[in-house]
Amino acid sequence: MSQTFQFPNGFLWGGSVSANQIEGAYQEDGKGLSIQDIMPNGIQTPPTNEPTEDNMKLIAIDFYHRYKEDIKLLAEMGFKVFRTSIAWSRIFSKGDELEPNEKGLQFYDNLFDECRKYGIEPLVTISHYETPLHLVREYDGWANRKMVDFYERYVRTIFERYQNKVKYWLTFNEINSILEHPFASGGINTPKDQLSKQALYQAVHHEFVASALAVKIGHEINPEFKIGCMVIAMPIYPLTPDPNDMIKVMEADHKNTGFTDVHVRGYYPGYMKRYLKDNGITIHFEPDDEEILKNTVDFISFSYYQSSCETADPAKQIKGEGNLIGGVPNPLLTASDWGWQIDPQGLRYIMNAMYDRYQKPLFIVENGLGAVDELITDENGNKTVIDDYRIKYLKEHLLQVAEAIQDGVELMGYATWGCIDLVSATTAEMKKRYGFIFVDRHDDGSGTLERYRKKSFYWYKDVIESNGSSLFRE
Ligand code: BG6
Secondary structure, three states: OOOOOOOOOOOEEEEEOOHHHHOOOOOHHHOOOEHHHHOOOOOOOOOOOOOOOOOHHHOOOOHHHHHHHHHHHHHHOOOOEEEEEOOHHHHOOOOOOOOOOHHHHHHHHHHHHHHHHOOOEEEEEOOOOOOEHHHHHHHOHHHOOHHHHHHHHHHHHHHHHOOOOOOEEEOOOOHHHHHOOHHHHHOOOOOHHHOOHHHHHHHHHHHHHHHHHHHHHHHHHOOOOEEEEEEEOOOEEEOOOOHHHHHHHHHHHHHHHHHHHHHHHOOOOHHHHHHHHHOOOOOOOOOOHHHHOOOOOOEEEEEOOOOEEEOOOHHHOOOOOOOOOOOEOOOOOOEOOOOOEOOHHHHHHHHHHHHHHHOOOEEEEEOOOOEOOOOEEOOOOOEEOOOHHHHHHHHHHHHHHHHHHHOOOOEEEEEEEOOEOOOOOOOOOOOOEOOOEEEOOOOOOOOOOOEEEOHHHHHHHHHHHOOOOHHHHO
């Protein structure tokens, strides 16, 4: 690592959250129910019929009422960018109405104004695992073509409303997760084991068209908009040097690159067409779809938590723990308390792989360590968390980011996941914390909701203030 290395000028340092994991106020000011309101146990577990009291997201960290205090804390760390999502069901409570909910729109006006007050750029995810429940039950979510129209109305509304407040947009959070999690990711009500591949890939197509339409409409409304796709980035290694393992790697990679290829190149790649054909899937294209898909994204954003392996040996095909997608565990890596394998170099690798493939700017919009934190009182009587493990994790990853930038990768920014503690997505726990800011709320519903700065708060402040130079000092 060169000692003279500098992160680029104007690099967007910051953090990420999603509406459903922080806001709470699940029925306030005209908000309708979303799928998250009936998912008390997270993405891996079937939903309930109605919202239940044990669902941590109904109150979450009460950001809806405390956003001013929280944005102030993020500003104190020097944040340049704050990624959150708009809860679709605050804007269109059912999703298929013609008129938006003014109070919902007003909330995000206030939030974005608050960010701007401190010079923080909002980065907005349009759909982050929080499809309005009515669209799921009435239409089967993205399996239905009508979703494209509902989404179009929603994006037009928010693009017009926030055109002078938000410049950076992401169309769908981790769009490639729909293959594994059709309910959470695609709002598809049909149980996964009854959902045909035909219907699943048709839903993927609907999202592709909706995403490209958003790019088109956004650029018409404000040519300065930067609109990106958002995928789970996961490097996949062969478990052994066996060429058969490598072919498995290639096939697994294609399941992910298919999503970025369509977003960046504007058409289905050959290997995807082959997969569809081999599986007897015929995607129905409406007459304009081919043209619409040519509205390609301005940048590629992604979450990075871990790598995984693939093998052709059926006896070794064990599925490891991980962030929604993932394969065979790597015997050479350690893991977090939740079994997510830790691989900082994988980040450098995947950044290079993506940049080599597309030469489009990248944006890391999620990365971080979910861990159990202990709130203590320090010698000055302040409550805090000594989260050296989190600092270590982030530092190791950022050093690899610096390597990738030196490799020539163009990177717009780095936003850690869960910059303030929030409810986890896969398990819906508070106990799994990612933040620089501790929130006093616990899985049994107890807690004052007070906020406390962790040790990593001061560490990250220093990283941002020095534009990354502090990483090389320690
Ligand atoms: C990503 C999601 O999958 O990973 C986030 O975009 C999520 O919503 C994050 O919170 C971490 O996952 P978890 O389960 O630890 O919250």
